[in-house]
Amino acid sequence: MEQERHEGIGVPDHVAVPAALAGSGSLDRLVDTARDYARQATAENTTKAYAKDWAHFTSWCRRRGADALPPSPELIGLYIANCAAPDTKAPALSVSTIERRLSGLAWHYQQRGFALDRKDRHIATVLAGIRRKHARPPAQKEAVLAEDICAMVATLPFDLRGLRDRAILLIGYAGGLRRSEIVSLDHGKDDTPDSGGWVQIEDDGAVLFLRGKTGWREVEIGRGSSDQTCPVHALEHWLHFAKIDFGPLFRRTSRDNKRALDVRLSDKHVARLIKQTVLDAGIRSELPVKERLVQFSGHSLRAGLASSADVDERYIQKHLGHASAEMTRRYQRRRDRFRVNLTKAAGL
Structure with missing residues (x-):
C-alpha cells in the first residue's frame, strides 16, 4: 500500500473530511466532488507526464536502495546528474526534459504534503552545471506556411x-492552436465534462473560447478570401454533413465513412494528419521522408500562423495567448530580420 502511495498518478487523496468532523453521506459526496476539481488543477497530458517522471524517479531510488520520501535535495541532485550522464545504456536526457522532471517531482511532493526547494544548492548547482555543459538551442519544428x-x-x-x-x-x-486545443473543442458551452472550449459561429467568422493554462481566452477566426481555404466555411461543411449540433467538434467516423461517431478524436490524429498531408503535398521534397516526418508536427500549424501573418506582433501574441513577445518570436520562423537597424540609428 505504501508503494502504491509513492507511485500513484497524482490522485488527490489529501482531499478529505476534516479529522475533527464526523463523516456523513453529504460530506463524503463533497469529498468526491472536491477530488474531481483537484484533478482538473493540471492538464491531463501534464498529469500523465508528471506521473511518468515520478515513476522513473521512484524506480531509480529503489534500484539504489534509497527512499523517495521525504524529499532529499542531495538525492535529487544525484538523480538529475545521472539523468544527464547515465551510468547505464539509457540515453542522456536533454536539459529541458530534466527541468520538466524536476517540475514533476515537485508537483508529486506537493501532493504528498512535502515541499521540494529547487533552489537548494544541492539541486541548483548541479542543474546549473548541466545547463552550462549540455544546454543547446531548442529544436524547432518546421512551420507550415x-x-x-x-x-x-x-x-x-x-x-x-x-x-x-x-x-x-x-x-x-488560422487559430494558431495546439493540437490538444483543436480536439478538445465542443460544439457548445458545457456540452461535455472533458471540454476544453467551444465554438461560436457568426456572420464574420468564428469565435473560439479556449481554456488554457492561465484561464480562458477568446480566439477570433475571420472568414477567408475563398471558400476553398476558408476555415469557417470548412468547419460549417463538416458540422453540416456530420450532423453535429452537440458534443465534441471533431470526432471519429464510422468504418464506411458515412457518419460521425460520438468518440472525440485524439490529439495524435492531428499530428499524423499534418505529417501525412505534408508528404502527400510534396512539401520540402528535397529532404528524405524520415526527416520530413520528424520536422513537421502539431506545432507546425501554430508556428506557421505566427510566421505568415503580416500584422503587428502584438496581435499575434494575443492570438496565440502568449504572456510575452519573446515567446511569440520563438514561433516566428520567417520574420523580417534587421527591419530596425539600431547600428545606423545610433549613427554608425
Whole structure:
C-alpha cells in the first residue's frame, strides 16, 4: 500500500473530511466532488507526464536502495546528474526534459504534503552545471506556411473524413492552436465534462473560447478570401454533413465513412494528419521522408500562423495567448530580420 502511495498518478487523496468532523453521506459526496476539481488543477497530458517522471524517479531510488520520501535535495541532485550522464545504456536526457522532471517531482511532493526547494544548492548547482555543459538551442519544428497549408488541404478528398480533416487543418492553422486545443473543442458551452472550449459561429467568422493554462481566452477566426481555404466555411461543411449540433467538434467516423461517431478524436490524429498531408503535398521534397516526418508536427500549424501573418506582433501574441513577445518570436520562423537597424540609428 505504501508503494502504491509513492507511485500513484497524482490522485488527490489529501482531499478529505476534516479529522475533527464526523463523516456523513453529504460530506463524503463533497469529498468526491472536491477530488474531481483537484484533478482538473493540471492538464491531463501534464498529469500523465508528471506521473511518468515520478515513476522513473521512484524506480531509480529503489534500484539504489534509497527512499523517495521525504524529499532529499542531495538525492535529487544525484538523480538529475545521472539523468544527464547515465551510468547505464539509457540515453542522456536533454536539459529541458530534466527541468520538466524536476517540475514533476515537485508537483508529486506537493501532493504528498512535502515541499521540494529547487533552489537548494544541492539541486541548483548541479542543474546549473548541466545547463552550462549540455544546454543547446531548442529544436524547432518546421512551420507550415500559407502556401503549404493550401497544398495540404488540396490533397484531401471531399468525403466525410476529408471534410473533417480539412476543417482541422484550417481551423488549427488560422487559430494558431495546439493540437490538444483543436480536439478538445465542443460544439457548445458545457456540452461535455472533458471540454476544453467551444465554438461560436457568426456572420464574420468564428469565435473560439479556449481554456488554457492561465484561464480562458477568446480566439477570433475571420472568414477567408475563398471558400476553398476558408476555415469557417470548412468547419460549417463538416458540422453540416456530420450532423453535429452537440458534443465534441471533431470526432471519429464510422468504418464506411458515412457518419460521425460520438468518440472525440485524439490529439495524435492531428499530428499524423499534418505529417501525412505534408508528404502527400510534396512539401520540402528535397529532404528524405524520415526527416520530413520528424520536422513537421502539431506545432507546425501554430508556428506557421505566427510566421505568415503580416500584422503587428502584438496581435499575434494575443492570438496565440502568449504572456510575452519573446515567446511569440520563438514561433516566428520567417520574420523580417534587421527591419530596425539600431547600428545606423545610433549613427554608425
